[in-house]
Amino acid sequence: MCRIAKFAVEQHLPGVMGLFAAEGWSYASDEQRTSRALSAPGSLTLVALESDEVVGVAQTLGDGEFQAFLTVLIVAESHRRAGIGRKLLKEAIEGTPGVHLDLISRADGFYEAIGFEAMSGFRLRR
Ligand SMILES: CC(C)(COP(=O)(O)OP(=O)(O)OC[C@H]1O[C@@H](n2cnc3c(N)ncnc32)[C@H](O)[C@@H]1OP(=O)(O)O)[C@@H](O)C(=O)NCCC(=O)NCCS
Numbered sequence: 565m566c567r568i569a570k571f572a573v574e575q576h577l578p579g580v581m582g583l584f585a586a587e588g589w590s591y592a593s594d595e596q597r598t599s600r601a602l603s604a605p606g607s608l609t610l611v612a613l614e615s616d617e618v619v620g621v622a623q624t625l626g627d628g629e630f631q632a633f634l635t636v637l638i639v640a641e642s643h644r645r646a647g648i649g650r651k652l653l654k655e656a657i658e659g660t661p662g663v664h665l666d667l668i669s670r671a672d673g674f675y676e677a678i679g680f681e682a683m684s685g686f687r688l689r690r
Pocket of ligand 1: 637638644645650667668669670
């Protein structure tokens with residue numbers, strides 16, 4: 565069974581970079597930037613560990629009072645549909661203050677199953 569831990573650069577960065585690379589996310593291109601992003605003020609970054617192997621990562625960013633965003637959620641393809649995404653998200657929500665948790669979805673079926681309400685969203689690519 566996997567356990568959830570706070571992200572620590574020294575132990576978890578290589579595994580997390582592997583998750584980003586497998587999904588083709590821009591985080592995969594620069595370890596230093598990703599390290600800074602995952603440790604940003606106002607953020608909570610968690611990893612899912614299976615015998616010390618990083619099999620999932622989640623990050624929330626918030627103002628500490630009202631608004632929070634889910635900025636990262638990935639579970640390794642080999643470990644999907646085993647409840648790890650649900651567990652990571654539950655712990656991320658519990659550790660993140662705020663009235664709302666918003667996100668841009670790439671996995672509608674997952675968020676619907678977790679109980680999120682679908683709303684329209686926009687993204688400016690820079
Ligand atoms: C989305 C993601 C994090 C889900 O992780 P996961 O560990 O497989 O999710 P869980 O096993 O906790 O799933 C919980 C429930 O969500 C639903 N669900 C999960 N993946 C789903 C999918 N691809 N399609 C439809 N429903 C899905 C199911 O109801 C599932 O419960 P069940 O397996 O008992 O039927 C994972 O598929 C992933 O990393 N995808 C690639 C990256 C990505 O798109 N991240 C989201 C960015 S917004």
